[in-house]
Amino acid sequence: MAFAGLLCMAAFAQAAQVHYTWDLTWAPGSPNGVQRDLIFINGRFPGPPLYADEGDDVIVEVTNHTPFNTTVHFHGIEQRGTPCSDGVPGLTQFPIEPEGKYIYKWRANDYGTYWYHSHDSSLLLDGLYGAIHIRPSPDRENPFSKISSDPDDLKAMKEAEQNPVLVVLSDWDHLTGPEYMQAMEDTGYDIFCSDSILVNGMGSVYCKDPEELTSYQPAQVQEVINATLTDKGCVPFVTSLQGDWEHHPDNVPPGLNSGCEPSEGPKAGFSVDASQKWASFNFISAAGVKALVASIDEHPLYVYEVDGRYIEPQLAHSIEIYNGERYSAMVRLDKEPASYTMRVASTGAQQVISGYGTVTYQGGESNQRESEAYINYGGAPVSDSIKPLDTSNLPPFPPIHPPQRADDFHLLTLGRIGTSWQWTLDGTELFPADLDALYPIIRDPDSLQLADALKIKTINGTWVDLVYQLEIDEPTVVQPPHPMHKHSNKAFIIGRGTGKFQWSDVNEAMRQHPENFFLNNPLYRDTFVTSPAGESWLAIRYQVVNPGPFFLHCHTETHLHGGMGVVLLDGIDVWPEVPEEYLYQ
Numbered sequence: 001m002a003f004a005g006l007l008c009m010a011a012f013a014q015a016a017q018v019h020y021t022w023d024l025t026w027a028p029g030s031p032n033g034v035q036r037d038l039i040f041i042n043g044r045f046p047g048p049p050l051y052a053d054e055g056d057d058v059i060v061e062v063t064n065h066t067p068f069n070t071t072v073h074f075h076g077i078e079q080r081g082t083p084c085s086d087g088v089p090g091l092t093q094f095p096i097e098p099e100g101k102y103i104y105k106w107r108a109n110d111y112g113t114y115w116y117h118s119h120d121s122s123l124l125l126d127g128l129y130g131a132i133h134i135r136p137s138p139d140r141e142n143p144f145s146k147i148s149s150d151p152d153d154l155k156a157m158k159e160a161e162q163n164p165v166l167v168v169l170s171d172w173d174h175l176t177g178p179e180y181m182q183a184m185e186d187t188g189y190d191i192f193c194s195d196s197i198l199v200n201g202m203g204s205v206y207c208k209d210p211e212e213l214t215s216y217q218p219a220q221v222q223e224v225i226n227a228t229l230t231d232k233g234c235v236p237f238v239t240s241l242q243g244d245w246e247h248h249p250d251n252v253p254p255g256l257n258s259g260c261e262p263s264e265g266p267k268a269g270f271s272v273d274a275s276q277k278w279a280s281f282n283f284i285s286a287a288g289v290k291a292l293v294a295s296i297d298e299h300p301l302y303v304y305e306v307d308g309r310y311i312e313p314q315l316a317h318s319i320e321i322y323n324g325e326r327y328s329a330m331v332r333l334d335k336e337p338a339s340y341t342m343r344v345a346s347t348g349a350q351q352v353i354s355g356y357g358t359v360t361y362q363g364g365e366s367n368q369r370e371s372e373a374y375i376n377y378g379g380a381p382v383s384d385s386i387k388p389l390d391t392s393n394l395p396p397f398p399p400i401h402p403p404q405r406a407d408d409f410h411l412l413t414l415g416r417i418g419t420s421w422q423w424t425l426d427g428t429e430l431f432p433a434d435l436d437a438l439y440p441i442i443r444d445p446d447s448l449q450l451a452d453a454l455k456i457k458t459i460n461g462t463w464v465d466l467v468y469q470l471e472i473d474e475p476t477v478v479q480p481p482h483p484m485h486k487h488s489n490k491a492f493i494i495g496r497g498t499g500k501f502q503w504s505d506v507n508e509a510m511r512q513h514p515e516n517f518f519l520n521n522p523l524y525r526d527t528f529v530t531s532p533a534g535e536s537w538l539a540i541r542y543q544v545v546n547p548g549p550f551f552l553h554c555h556t557e558t559h560l561h562g563g564m565g566v567v568l569l570d571g572i573d574v575w576p577e578v579p580e581e582y583l584y585q
């Protein structure tokens with residue numbers, strides 16, 4: 001154990017070091033023109049971007065001047081050998097109490113686009129988030145030659161990649177995170193309505209005619225919901241989504257699901273230089289409750305990196321982005337110098353709402369020409385020639401292959417327990433929403449404070465299969481897609497099917513139904529979105545390489561609050577000791 005403990009520190013030997021000092025404050029701001037208190041980091045919202053080069057050692061010193069406990073989680077960062085810097089209270093650390101400090105240390109051993117956010121209660125909804133970009137090392141093989149073979153283009157794309165346009169997308173509400181969660185508890189409803197979509201922390205409140213908003217909803221969603229949306233574009237609390245559990249409609253806070261009041265806030269502007277030929281737009285979804293669709297008018301997107309990993313580039317006009325996911329795209333700057341609208345819409349299943357930014361060519365500032373949209377206010381393509389990204393086909397570049405068989409198998413059953421808003425991932429238990437009082441599992445894996453059903457123990461070095469089974473407890477109630485996020489290393493998405501997963505493990509299922517599995521260069525990422533509605537399953541495979549307690553949870557903040565998580569006690573056979581410096585923080 002003592003030897004393993006050294007591993008927590010040994011990583012910090014030779015690489016360059018980047019050092020950030022962050023001061024968190026709680027102060028009034030008006031991201032969408034309406035004032036409320038929110039979290040700033042060094043006076044900024046979203047927090048400042050964190051840049052590093054692949055291989056750097058990163059140190060982030062966080063001082064919490066807010067009145068709340070908090071932590072910072074570095075989403076998608078593997079934390080190899082540094083589990084104490086994963087930023088989950090009750091799992092890897094005690095929360096940072098008001099006026100407290102915590103020093104996170106990790107190595108940037110993966111390149112690409114990531115982000116950071118609070119992992120304490122629902123403070124993500126209060127603005128504690130920001131972008132991370134880790135520049136790939138110069139000798140890393142990239143997939144740009146599959147976009148263009150022109151040497152000038154290749155040079156321009158490599159430069160664009162080193163200096164990307166980081167676009168943090170989020171949803172925003174006038175209620176604070178804790179108030180939002182309280183509204184679910186007080187009403188019994190699963191709530192997913194927002195006031196604005198923000199682009200880099202800027203947006204407005206748009207109010208529209210309910211009939212018009214309803215017309216933007218995808219037809220198959222309209223069919224299930226069969227009701228007119230509210231003036232905020234939100235779905236009324238219908239039985240097909242909320243079920244027959246106990247509800248208290250009188251407790252819905254005014255303005256939360258309906259009662260739109262328009263307001264104009266700032267708008268994100270991105271200046272591009274056509275002489276550079278290409279720009280890289282790296283989209284990050286920091287949304288708490290919404291699945292989003294992003295596009296830039298008249299500019300096709302060559303998507304080349306997903307969740308911090310190169311893929312075979314895919315050409316698309318719009319990208320559907322779930323909570324926590326990242327998509328980076330090369331954009332050719334060959335249009336008339338003018339301004340082009342960046343559109344970010346909710347997918348329309350939960351709410352019809354959009355946010356906007358502006359991409360302006362240098363020298364085109366005074367051009368009044370209106371750009372032409374690829375998607376409408378509901379995120380749908382405006383014509384058949386508009387191609388949304390096919391997110392089921394994102395082969396990693398260069399190809400990587402998981403082994404044919406895994407060593408271990410766990411079946412997770414997803415569903416509600418007892419109310420519309422409480423969700424289970426293991427099928428029997430709710431993960432506690434408040435982790436502050438939990439003695440960090442990293443110090444006591446046998447802690448009785450957390451039910452055994454919520455802990456999955458794995459052996460270091462083994463390959464593990466996790467199957468998410470979507471259970472339909474009440475045939476009339478629809479389950480939304482769940483963006484499942486795994487902390488630490490990425491996983492392969494190796495299989496999908498409808499109905500019940502009725503085999504003893506994936507190996508047996510594969511023998512009987514090879515058509516449901518794909519091991520040839522499958523998707524490799526840190527978020528796995530389950531199918532909407534219907535009984536179905538999704539299989540992922542990963543190797544245990546990083547001993548420590550890592551969270552696996554739905555990244556819809558309301559579902560996480562409602563209990564949808566388990567903890568992977570990865571490599572429990574060789575767990576590290578907590579370095580002394582963290583024992584007193």
Ligand SMILES: *[C@@H]1O[C@H](CO)[C@@H](O)[C@H](O)[C@H]1NC(C)=O
Nearest residue numbers: 222223224225226227228240
């Ligand atoms: C949709 O709602 C209307 C009235 O609100 C009702 O008459 C109709 O039967 C419903 N359709 C379905 C398919 O449930």
Ligand SMILES: *[C@@H]1O[C@H](CO)[C@@H](O)[C@H](O)[C@H]1NC(C)=O
Nearest residue numbers: 068069094095096097436437
């Ligand atoms: C903050 O965290 C401490 C544990 O470090 C806990 O005892 C306390 O109850 C938490 N405070 C709140 C307001 O949750």
Ligand SMILES: *[C@@H]1O[C@H](CO)[C@@H](O)[C@H](O)[C@H]1NC(C)=O
Nearest residue numbers: 004460461544545546547574
């Ligand atoms: C855990 O397993 C990985 C992969 O096999 C290995 O690289 C690592 O050294 C192991 N860690 C410990 C502490 O044994």
